[in-house]
Amino acid sequence: MNEITHIGRQGLEAAIVKGITLVLILLLLAPIVMVVLMSFTAGATLQFPPPGLSLRWYDEVWSLLAGPSATIARLAESLAVSLQIAAATSVVCVLAGVPASYALVRARFPGRGFVEEMLGLPVVFPTVVLGVALLMLVSQSGLDLGMGQIVIAHAIIGLPFMMRNCMAAMRGIDPVLQEAAKTLGASSLRAFVEIVLPLAREGIVSGALLVFIISFNEFTLSYFLYTIDVFPLSIWLFQQSNTSFSPAIFAVSTLTIVITVAVILAVDLLAGRKR
């Protein structure tokens, strides 16, 4: 008797927690859902509810991207620049993050805790300060790094995300495997390339994807470091929203949402496969 009411109450509690969670998630996703919804409006304003549904704004964006007027709004160029920056940032983070993760997971050395602390620093370091300081460094040195200055900035904030994923994957690898390879005559480098890298692949790839999407959507650092020649999509969106606020912006935004959701689902799928 007692047992039954106990379970009944537990079930009710679980249902309440589930209900609250679903409502909260709905609220959290509300702005994203709203952007997608309004991009299909048939009207010319952001009036809610939309007077009708249509693809006219996607049509307009398509003509901006592919049509003869492609140069006017520079949308296609901005999209390409953002994708290039994101890809380059991922590569830099892999090159910097994988060896450092390996060192931190497998080696014990004095000051290891300090090194790990330092590598986590970009997460808590205020992005605005990083952006302003990099801008000062670049303008004082007179160097023209082009896209490079944004890539380096993004790589700094992406590095901790890369390393956490890498380190988690590398911790799961039995060191005995490497020892065995070395006993059989493999060099340290070969043991790393043939044992550690393949086994940590999921962690490295999901870290790289995460860095890619963080860079693709990043605004603050791009805001300080963009130039007339390097004009990322986030800055394009910002300028458009300040000048002409048409639902076409919502169609472009929906495009970035689709890319982001796809990458996050891919990261989740990789994590799921590892389990």
Added chain:
Amino acid sequence: MSVHAAMARIGRSSAPTSGTVGSRRTGWGLALLLTPAGLLIGLLAACSLVILRLSFGTQSAEWVSWSLGAYATLLDPYYVLIIVDTVWLALLSAVITTIVAFPIALYMTRTPSAFMRRMVLVCIMLPMVVSLLVQSFGWMAILGPDGLLNRAVALATGQERIISLLFNRTGVLLGLVQTTIPLAVLPMAAALGSIPIALEEAASVLGASRLSVYRTIILPLAWPGIAAGAVLVFGFNTGAFVVPLLLGGLKVTTIAVLIRNEMGPLLNWPLGAALSAVLVVLALGIQALNRLVAPHGRHA
């Protein structure tokens, strides 16, 4: 180990590892492995030094003169108020985010469905990863004068455009909470997941009500995770820039927005640099609180 759990440990040191293959590795090899990442972090350190140097300069002679003038200016009530207000807004957002995050974290650790758990993770990650600019467009469509909320209220009450949440503090707070939910949920879920269900069962068998189970078992045991998440959100939002810039409509000024104004349009580099120095000290100082409130970090 999921990627999300891995992210939960961001900003915290981890437990010592078990295996050490590289015990014979020379110091040179180790240095080589750490060099590329070290260069990136070194640049971050160089940035801090540049800011520190600039903050002791005087306007239009930033690199050659030395002065405490910028810091003296910061003692002006106008700046003190903005600094205090920024910290207050960040603290408020941390408290609200923590409260909102609790049921989500609880659901994630208790649901028997692995699919639901993963979907919830993806859903709370999106507001953090999707461009804030894009989300601010969504907020405008919801909270704007002809937006969803005002239309709904108009339908219910017949009054037009009575709610104004956009471009004020409420809108900024909403954005701050929404974008930092995962920072609070992930450490919390890790802490909740480490509580043995047998403890709760034992308490129930001995006659404890659900409420007292929460009060005496769940909350105290999950505290390190709850505190770690709250501190992370607090520190993170102290540097808030995009949210107040886009959802505050120039009416909500945080330290970061002020830095932008001084460095950009106003060209007062020493003052902007001094504000930056204050912001860095605040953000890192708040993060150091983590050691005090959750000294063992067992949840990580």
